[in-house]
Amino acid sequence: MRTIHKIGIGVLVGLFFASGYATRTHCTDRQRAAVLRQVDASAEGTRVASTRLSDIANVDIRPLETLYSVLKSLREHYVEQLTVEEEGKMTYDAIRAMLASFDDPNTRFIEPAQRKLLTDAEQGTFHGIGAILTIKQTWKTNPDKLKEPISEEHLIVLTLLPESPAAKAGLKPGDEIVAIDGKDVLPFDPYQRANDMMKDTKIRNMEPAQVRKLLDAEQKRIDDGIGMIEAERLLMSEDKKPIELKLAAKPPAKASMVTVQSEEMTVDPVSQVRMENGDVGYVRVSYFGAGTAGEFADAMKELNTKTAKGLIVDLRGATGGDVESAEKVASWFAPDRTLAILIKSRGRKVPVRISGSEGVTWRKPVVLLVDRSTTRVPEVLAAGLKDSGVAKLVGEKTYGDFVDTTVIDLADGSAVVMATGKYVTGKGLDYNGKGLPVDVQASSNDQQLKEAIRLLGGG
Numbered sequence: 001m002r003t004i005h006k007i008g009i010g011v012l013v014g015l016f017f018a019s020g021y022a023t024r025t026h027c028t029d030r031q032r033a034a035v036l037r038q039v040d041a042s043a044e045g046t047r048v049a050s051t052r053l054s055d056i057a058n059v060d061i062r063p064l065e066t067l068y069s070v071l072k073s074l075r076e077h078y079v080e081q082l083t084v085e086e087e088g089k090m091t092y093d094a095i096r097a098m099l100a101s102f103d104d105p106n107t108r109f110i111e112p113a114q115r116k117l118l119t120d121a122e123q124g125t126f127h128g129i130g131a132i133l134t135i136k137q138t139w140k141t142n143p144d145k146l147k148e149p150i151s152e153e154h155l156i157v158l159t160l161l162p163e164s165p166a167a168k169a170g171l172k173p174g175d176e177i178v179a180i181d182g183k184d185v186l187p188f189d190p191y192q193r194a195n196d197m198m199k200d201t202k203i204r205n206m207e208p209a210q211v212r213k214l215l216d217a218e219q220k221r222i223d224d225g226i227g228m229i230e231a232e233r234l235l236m237s238e239d240k241k242p243i244e245l246k247l248a249a250k251p252p253a254k255a256s257m258v259t260v261q262s263e264e265m266t267v268d269p270v271s272q273v274r275m276e277n278g279d280v281g282y283v284r285v286s287y288f289g290a291g292t293a294g295e296f297a298d299a300m301k302e303l304n305t306k307t308a309k310g311l312i313v314d315l316r317g318a319t320g321g322d323v324e325s326a327e328k329v330a331s332w333f334a335p336d337r338t339l340a341i342l343i344k345s346r347g348r349k350v351p352v353r354i355s356g357s358e359g360v361t362w363r364k365p366v367v368l369l370v371d372r373s374t375t376r377v378p379e380v381l382a383a384g385l386k387d388s389g390v391a392k393l394v395g396e397k398t399y400g401d402f403v404d405t406t407v408i409d410l411a412d413g414s415a416v417v418m419a420t421g422k423y424v425t426g427k428g429l430d431y432n433g434k435g436l437p438v439d440v441q442a443s444s445n446d447q448q449l450k451e452a453i454r455l456l457g458g459g
Helices: 002-024 061-077 084-100 112-122 164-169 192-199 208-224 228-235 292-304 323-330 378-389 445-455
Strands: 046-049 108-110 125-128 131-140 150-159 177-180 183-186 242-247 254-263 263-266 270-276 280-285 308-316 340-345 349-353 364-369 393-394 403-411 415-424
Touching: 046 242, 046 415, 061 308, 084 108, 084 415, 112 403, 125 280, 131 228, 150 164, 150 177, 150 228, 164 254, 164 364, 183 208, 192 208, 242 393, 254 308, 280 292, 292 323, 292 393, 308 445, 323 349, 340 378, 364 445, 378 393, 393 445
Parallel strands: 046 403, 280 308, 308 364, 364 393
Antiparallel strands: 108 415, 125 263, 131 150, 177 183, 177 242, 242 254, 270 280, 340 349, 340 415, 403 415
8 A cells, every 4th residue: 555655656756856857948058067977877977957947937837736735645644654764765766767767878866875976076086896887778679560669778888997996807898797796787677578588489389387487587587686777876886895797798708707896996087198109299088077177288288398290189998078178178279169069959059169278279280099988078079179170080989979968966965867968060960879980990009009100190
């Protein structure tokens, strides 16, 4: 009985927050505020938006009235007295379920402890195993041709932080994590595999007892498993403990087990400022957060004092969502130009302009090193500089995540991370879900660096 009422109140709480989202879509475009990531998978480094209402007259408040009516009835007449803690948990569960219904890895609810981790990451302090994760969706044809294709989700290692526990344990970009501490990582629809089993002719021809045994085993796997979002949380938590990971098989190899010690680590966003072959400048940018622009400016001032023919900016494995820092980095090469165009809801287009240079503009050739782990804001930067004609790209096609996400902070310290747009280049080129192609293809790290030096005429 209590469960039914919890579901009812949860749905209505969800309607309350849904109406909040509808209200927010009437807000003006005064964003471009601070930027924070998701990891998430996924959402690290997303912008922080205000929840202040700006056009309350046009908002349909009937869902709020319904919510209030049910809450009032429950508090006054429900047989068991609801506690503040229970109502809080129902609220969190309702928001979480509401956002999960979008099946969008870039839209989710995060509790106060997770929100703190985002703030730490923006400042360069990371917790957990030190792997930047992504939820990759694949699509397969629905057996019922009248329905849309079915999505399947996979928890993938996108990139590894330098000297992180995950890197030391041997994890590599592209690894799929299928279980954590013996618990299977479940897709958004945990019953999809059971549905597929029942459509398998071989299984349908089995004896009922055999089919029941298979379904019981699948139900136990689901009951013991963990969802994608919870899996990400476990791998990025402040708990300093060993975590056992099961990695998916990569034929001809079998599935493998690896133990990673979770810990706190600090990442320097800009490093390895040096000269290559005596006459080519080199600087590595691994993360776009609050301190990236300042450290990059220091690196450029150092390199400007040297007689370099050209510059290599290494964005391999780089991630982060601080667009403002990317603008400031771009200002060294393409001041007063358009870095990208942000396409928002209802087709609105917001140009992302590069400010004037804060130092001496770099007029010499530039090569950006990128690979399949280059994602989010570093991709936007690379696409913008390529589009402007001021940089060549060497390496591999990038990951292809040009989605803009916004953090909406709530009163109790929790937050909603929401996909609010996507970036295209100033010329309108859309690389989201496709990846940014390079000018010179090279697979190994050494070969990529050699090709960049060759393009710059170094040594």
